[in-house]
Amino acid sequence: MELENQEIQTFVNTVRSLSDYDFTEYSDKSLKRRLMKILHDYHLTTESLLIKISENPEFLERIVKDITVNTTELFRDPAIWHSLRYDILPDFEDLSTLNIWHAGCSTGQEVFSMMILLNEMGLLERSDIYATDINSDVLEAARKGVYRYRFNVGYLNNFDAVIKENPRDHNIYHNVPYSKYFVVDKVRDNIRMKDYLLNKPVYEKMDLVTDHNPFDRVFDLVICRNVIIYFNYELQNKVFKLFLDNMNQGSVLVLGVHETILGPYAAYFKKKFQAYYKK
Amino acid sequence: MKHDALVIGGSAGSFRAIIHLLEILAIDLSIPVFLCLHRLKQARKGFEETLANIASLPLMEPFDKEKIKPGIIYLAPANYHMLIENKRTIALSTEDPIQYSRPSIDICFASAAEIYKQRLLAILLSGANQDGTGGIAAVNRHGGYTLVQDPTDCEITTMCESAIKLTIPNQILTIPEIIEFVSLL
Numbered sequence: 001m002e003l004e005n006q007e008i009q010t011f012v013n014t015v016r017s018l019s020d021y022d023f024t025e026y027s028d029k030s031l032k033r034r035l036m037k038i039l040h041d042y043h044l045t046t047e048s049l050l051i052k053i054s055e056n057p058e059f060l061e062r063i064v065k066d067i068t069v070n071t072t073e074l075f076r077d078p079a080i081w082h083s084l085r086y087d088i089l090p091d092f093e094d095l096s097t098l099n100i101w102h103a104g105c106s107t108g109q110e111v112f113s114m115m116i117l118l119n120e121m122g123l124l125e126r127s128d129i130y131a132t133d134i135n136s137d138v139l140e141a142a143r144k145g146v147y148r149y150r151f152n153v154g155y156l157n158n159f160d161a162v163i164k165e166n167p168r169d170h171n172i173y174h175n176v177p178y179s180k181y182f183v184v185d186k187v188r189d190n191i192r193m194k195d196y197l198l199n200k201p202v203y204e205k206m207d208l209v210t211d212h213n214p215f216d217r218v219f220d221l222v223i224c225r226n227v228i229i230y231f232n233y234e235l236q237n238k239v240f241k242l243f244l245d246n247m248n249q250g251s252v253l254v255l256g257v258h259e260t261i262l263g264p265y266a267a268y269f270k271k272k273f274q275a276y277y278k279k
Numbered sequence: 280m281k282h283d284a285l286v287i288g289g290s291a292g293s294f295r296a297i298i299h300l301l302e303i304l305a306i307d308l309s310i311p312v313f314l315c316l317h318r319l320k321q322a323r324k325g326f327e328e329t330l331a332n333i334a335s336l337p338l339m340e341p342f343d344k345e346k347i348k349p350g351i352i353y354l355a356p357a358n359y360h361m362l363i364e365n366k367r368t369i370a371l372s373t374e375d376p377i378q379y380s381r382p383s384i385d386i387c388f389a390s391a392a393e394i395y396k397q398r399l400l401a402i403l404l405s406g407a408n409q410d411g412t413g414g415i416a417a418v419n420r421h422g423g424y425t426l427v428q429d430p431t432d433c434e435i436t437t438m439c440e441s442a443i444k445l446t447i448p449n450q451i452l453t454i455p456e457i458i459e460f461v462s463l464l
Contacts, residue, residue: 027364028365029362029363029370029372030362030370030372030374033372033374034374069373071373071374072373076358077358226373229343229344229370229371229373230372233344236344256343256373258340258341258342258359259342259343260342260343260344262344
């Protein structure tokens with residue numbers, strides 16, 4: 001099945017006219033792939049999709065959720081979590097409050113990863129954790145903190161790599177049981193986060209493209225991983241500006257391992273330890 | 280030059296062939312090369328360095344929105360899909376694996392086919408699943424040129440057998456023949 005650029009354009013315009021969602025500056029290829037998947041999954045043509053979203057606001061909301069990509073893992077890319085633990089976070093140990101924003105938090109795995117790491121460093125109590133996503137379904141999943149076990153055995157390997165092992169000193173081993181943070185229930189096939197981790201973060205629905213910072217805070221740490229890859233260059237710049245305006249001096253922006261700041265906002269950051277420090 | 284870009288896909292059993300191919304690419308090659316290989320999620324830096332040391336041309340794992348330059352080999356990063364966004368830009372994606380694969384050869388080939396059309400050369404090598412078949416079909420559909428490794432020459436035949444069964448590649452070649460083809464680029 002092929003989709004013409006004109007059809008994609010019509011879809012984007014229709015969504016924009018019907019709602020506050022704006023996919024104009026999303027990455028072309030990715031948007032096209034997501035749309036093709038939607039047409040396939042719902043057995044629709046472009047025309048029937050446009051009619052259905054025009055007539056049914058709930059269906060439009062569902063399609064918007066389907067457009068966004070929600071893949072995430074506990075401690076995805078252990079190397080960056082090592083860097084947070086040994087290079088980046090120690091500089092923030094003296095702050096009375098550490099304000100952290102997970103922008104595009106999806107189903108919450110990174111939020112839990114961060115809280116677990118902060119707790120191991122003795123920083124969790126002093127941290128205020130905020131998390132946003134465009135998709136209210138994934139926020140609901142984050143609030144519940146229950147993940148499938150069978151497809152996510154890698155979570156435990158990542159936990160071991162980040163929390164138990166120390167790549168900088170192989171003589172050190174922290175024997176931290178999983179049960180300190182979550183319950184692994186193989187019979188019910190799930191991994192369930194502990195209540196004290198569920199109650200800590202403040203979740204808020206937010207579209208990085210159109211909304212302002214919904215929290216009355218300026219942040220010390222902004223985590224936005226594998227989100228901007230779905231945006232084009234112009235939109236990436238807008239999002240960097242949004243972050244910059246809501247970050248303290250010397251605060252840190254953490255992007256995905258293969259994401260980088262290419263445009264004019266690169267000048268406002270200094271790259272160190274796979275992270276961007278606001279100058 | 281008949282081609283504006285080269286895409287190579289491979290999985291289990293393709294490593295030796297890849298090494299040969301990277302060694303013999305002309306050092307004045309004036310087109311970009313996109314390399315999409317399945318590999319273990321955690322095996323990261325070592326793999327890139329090994330290939331970079333062998334390759335006749337500079338080899339890198341691109342950042343998202345990396346500018347495409349001729350004479351560079353772009354290796355799809357582990358755990359990401361690599362797409363050709365347009366003639367100037369590479370895009371990465373963390374969408375779900377396709378055919379259990381991320382990076383997916385199908386996604387990489389199909390996105391390159393849409394951009395380079397009949398000016399694309401695609402090579403599919405040994406592998407243990409059916410990823411790549413959809414990619415070869417997409418390149419064919421856009422008029423590009425496709426080479427599939429002869430299954431009798433593959434360490435693991437599944438991937439190329441699938442491609443040959445379901446598509447009509449321009450040529451089915453052994454590794455020495457593919458190397459000869461590529462050395463003339």
